[in-house]
Amino acid sequence: MRFTSETSSDGVSEQLFTLGEIPGALWTPEGVVGTRPLILLGHGGGQHKKAPDILTLAHRLVAECGFAAVAVDVPSHGDRPQHEEYSRIAADNQARVEAGEELAPLIARFQALVARQTVPEWRAVLDAVQQLEHVGTGPVGYWGVSLGCGLGVPFVAAEPRVRAAVLGLGGALASAEDAARITVPVEFLVQWDDERVPRAQSLALFDALASSEKTLHANPGKHGEVPAFERDSTLRFFSRHLI
Amino acid sequence: MRFTSETSSDGVSEQLFTLGEIPGALWTPEGVVGTRPLILLGHGGGQHKKAPDILTLAHRLVAECGFAAVAVDVPSHGDRPQHEEYSRIAADNQARVEAGEELAPLIARFQALVARQTVPEWRAVLDAVQQLEHVGTGPVGYWGVSLGCGLGVPFVAAEPRVRAAVLGLGGALASAEDAARITVPVEFLVQWDDERVPRAQSLALFDALASSEKTLHANPGKHGEVPAFERDSTLRFFSRHLI
Numbered sequence: 001m002r003f004t005s006e007t008s009s010d011g012v013s014e015q016l017f018t019l020g021e022i023p024g025a026l027w028t029p030e031g032v033v034g035t036r037p038l039i040l041l042g043h044g045g046g047q048h049k050k051a052p053d054i055l056t057l058a059h060r061l062v063a064e065c066g067f068a069a070v071a072v073d074v075p076s077h078g079d080r081p082q083h084e085e086y087s088r089i090a091a092d093n094q095a096r097v098e099a100g101e102e103l104a105p106l107i108a109r110f111q112a113l114v115a116r117q118t119v120p121e122w123r124a125v126l127d128a129v130q131q132l133e134h135v136g137t138g139p140v141g142y143w144g145v146s147l148g149c150g151l152g153v154p155f156v157a158a159e160p161r162v163r164a165a166v167l168g169l170g171g172a173l174a175s176a177e178d179a180a181r182i183t184v185p186v187e188f189l190v191q192w193d194d195e196r197v198p199r200a201q202s203l204a205l206f207d208a209l210a211s212s213e214k215t216l217h218a219n220p221g222k223h224g225e226v227p228a229f230e231r232d233s234t235l236r237f238f239s240r241h242l243i
Numbered sequence: 244m245r246f247t248s249e250t251s252s253d254g255v256s257e258q259l260f261t262l263g264e265i266p267g268a269l270w271t272p273e274g275v276v277g278t279r280p281l282i283l284l285g286h287g288g289g290q291h292k293k294a295p296d297i298l299t300l301a302h303r304l305v306a307e308c309g310f311a312a313v314a315v316d317v318p319s320h321g322d323r324p325q326h327e328e329y330s331r332i333a334a335d336n337q338a339r340v341e342a343g344e345e346l347a348p349l350i351a352r353f354q355a356l357v358a359r360q361t362v363p364e365w366r367a368v369l370d371a372v373q374q375l376e377h378v379g380t381g382p383v384g385y386w387g388v389s390l391g392c393g394l395g396v397p398f399v400a401a402e403p404r405v406r407a408a409v410l411g412l413g414g415a416l417a418s419a420e421d422a423a424r425i426t427v428p429v430e431f432l433v434q435w436d437d438e439r440v441p442r443a444q445s446l447a448l449f450d451a452l453a454s455s456e457k458t459l460h461a462n463p464g465k466h467g468e469v470p471a472f473e474r475d476s477t478l479r480f481f482s483r484h485l486i
Contacts, residue, residue, distance in 0.1 A: 218459035
């Protein structure tokens with residue numbers, strides 16, 4: 001793990017790093033040492049590790065909860081090179097949708113493929129970050145919606161260190177089997193008028209989670225219109241389960 | 244409006260009253276005057292104005308938010324005499340269910356009938372309580388699930404003083420038309436494994452609400468198993484909209 005820059009603002013330290021080929025960002029309270037809860041943040045499709053919603057949430061998790069937060073670029077996103085196979089599939093999917101094919105199953109198959117790479121990558125990121133003396137091996141949470149849900153469901157299912165997760169804006173097509181292996185508390189976001197994920201598939205993914213504590217929050221609006229008050233709820237959810 | 248008793252505990256004053264034939268309870272911060280938000284609490288079927296969930300919520304609204312809370316007995320409940328027609332219908336419905344008829348439509352029709360009486364009753368209670376100098380004409384909220392939702396939807400639709408409502412554990416069969424006239428913010432509770440209200444009907448009632456801000460919270464469990472953390476959310480919801 002190689003740190004490439006360190007800045008700080010308002011008491012929040014931001015360290016950019018690379019772990020092998022994976023570029024990432026780590027946020028922690030400035031000038032602290034000691035073990036603390038760590039939230040891994042999974043960005044959306046076409047986004048990156050420092051997208052506005054990731055940055056906002058990371059800063060609040062650090063400043064308001066004293067947690068650490070980490071995000072890495074998904075292959076073909078942010079500072080990573082275009083992945084040849086993924087790019088080819090994405091272009092092919094685009095053509096299929098224009099030819100009238102249904103979007104959701106294409107997205108689902110694509111995310112399942114990418115997850116085969118990101119699950120081990122993210123586990124390696126956890127390994128490395130938890131060795132830092134200002135993070136340590138405390139409880140781990142996962143937050144990710146849309147692509148961050150499609151990749152997050154197989155990750156949370158595979159990684160026993162994750163003790164609570166916020167997921168959503170994703171459907172059951174690809175990940176119902178993985179969801180059935182998730183038993184930790186989940187807060188699950190649904191946009192009632194989501195133009196990308198059919199409502200029934202969202203509800204089916206929530207239904208498939210094996211967690212005895214899971215709570216679905218649905219709000220009106222399209223895929224990108226999650227209301228700001230859900231971020232407050234995310235902070236409370238992680239505080240309730242990781243402290 | 245006639246007060247019949249006054250007690251207090253932990254800074255919360257409880258005044259029992261009758262308004263005509265309606266027995267009620269009013270909770271306010273002890274020893275205060277001045278206008279404050281008022282929440283009308285609608286109890287569940289077979290319950291009454293001082294049922295445990297009503298009492299707990301009323302005390303928290305007063306102690307933690309400084310609000311006033313009021314609850315009255317629904318006809319045939321609590322300190323009210325059996326209502327002859329309602330009792331006859333309830334017995335008839337019971338017999339129909341035992342004969343294999345579906346429960347939800349029977350409940351829906353029954354609640355629509357009772358609402359014709361309770362909507363004007365509750366409006367009269369608001370009129371009277373808002374004249375008290377320790378309540379005043381501040382913003383009004385409504386909380387009610389199950390029977391409190393079946394009677395609450397037509398009430399909230401009819402009463403412009405209500406500025407925010409927590410509803411749920413109810414279906415669309417009787418009240419979709421009323422729900423389509425509700426435009427205030429709503430937090431809507433669904434029990435994912437509700438044995439009394441079919442899931443599709445719960446979702447349809449949420450869908451029917453015309454509110455631009457409405458948020459559905461669904462949790463695993465049966466009709467009576469709403470998790471305790473939803474009460475925290477209720478307090479935050481009313482604080483966000485009524486202060």
